[in-house]
Amino acid sequence: MEKAWTKTEAGALAELKRTELKETLGMTGAEISLNRLGVGQAIPFIHRHRENEEVYLVLSGTGEFWLDGEIIPVREGSCLKVSPSVGRSLRASADSALTYACVQAAANSLKAYTRTDGVLLEEKTGW
Amino acid sequence: MEKAWTKTEAGALAELKRTELKETLGMTGAEISLNRLGVGQAIPFIHRHRENEEVYLVLSGTGEFWLDGEIIPVREGSCLKVSPSVGRSLRASADSALTYACVQAAANSLKAYTRTDGVLLEEKTGW
Numbered sequence: 704m705e706k707a708w709t710k711t712e713a714g715a716l717a718e719l720k721r722t723e724l725k726e727t728l729g730m731t732g733a734e735i736s737l738n739r740l741g742v743g744q745a746i747p748f749i750h751r752h753r754e755n756e757e758v759y760l761v762l763s764g765t766g767e768f769w770l771d772g773e774i775i776p777v778r779e780g781s782c783l784k785v786s787p788s789v790g791r792s793l794r795a796s797a798d799s800a801l802t803y804a805c806v807q808a809a810a811n812s813l814k815a816y817t818r819t820d821g822v823l824l825e826e827k828t829g830w
Numbered sequence: 831m832e833k834a835w836t837k838t839e840a841g842a843l844a845e846l847k848r849t850e851l852k853e854t855l856g857m858t859g860a861e862i863s864l865n866r867l868g869v870g871q872a873i874p875f876i877h878r879h880r881e882n883e884e885v886y887l888v889l890s891g892t893g894e895f896w897l898d899g900e901i902i903p904v905r906e907g908s909c910l911k912v913s914p915s916v917g918r919s920l921r922a923s924a925d926s927a928l929t930y931a932c933v934q935a936a937a938n939s940l941k942a943y944t945r946t947d948g949v950l951l952e953e954k955t956g957w
């Protein structure tokens with residue numbers, strides 16, 4: 704049976720190592736990776752996806768995405784949705800490392816969310 | 831037609847305001863919220879979900895989750911998967927704010943991911 708909750712520790716975000724969470728946490732709705740590119744480092748390939756939409760959350764630093772040939776600058780707090788068919792790559796700036804989370808989930812799979820999927824409980828925490 | 835990529839800026843993570851990304855970015859596979867609890871601040875209710883699994887990524891600070899009555903300490907880098915039926919709440923520590931991302935996606939919706947959903951392209955970025 705699926706465990707109701709699971710936890711892992713990725714450590715300090717400034718010192719991230721590539722961490723893939725789906726198998727570690729037993730996730731069934733998304734894959735999330737935590738990533739760090741060193742100063743000036745680039746992903747050495749372009750990829751797209753078959754079914755999955757990706758959302759990138761930039762956690763620190765600055766860099767650039769390459770999206771179907773278009774260059775998009777990013778910095779801490781940039782949130783970028785990329786549809787499956789888009790060819791994508793990214794790099795850290797020449798003077799900055801770049802840490803980011805990448806969330807992939809099947810396009811068009813989310814039905815309800817937040818107020819329409821969440822249920823408030825009567826129970827109290829005691830806090 | 832769905833835009834192939836979209837971007838928004840959430841700003842410096844230490845000064846996050848509650849930001850819900852799904853509608854802003856036109857996401858179709860997940861909802862992601864960015865959140866900040868001030869020093870000692872608690873979510874004032876317990877909730878569960880109907881269909882969606884949640885994954886919490888702690889971006890800074892320390893705090894505690896309440897999961898079906900169990901107390902789970904978290905800190906920067908803690909990654910926590912919570913199945914839909916689990917009652918959940920959280921608070922920042924008495925001496926720390928807490929910033930975090932919450933990803934919700936439909937449980938059991940992810941079929942393939944990363945190496946099985948990704949496709950490498952021949953094209954080069956020129957970097």
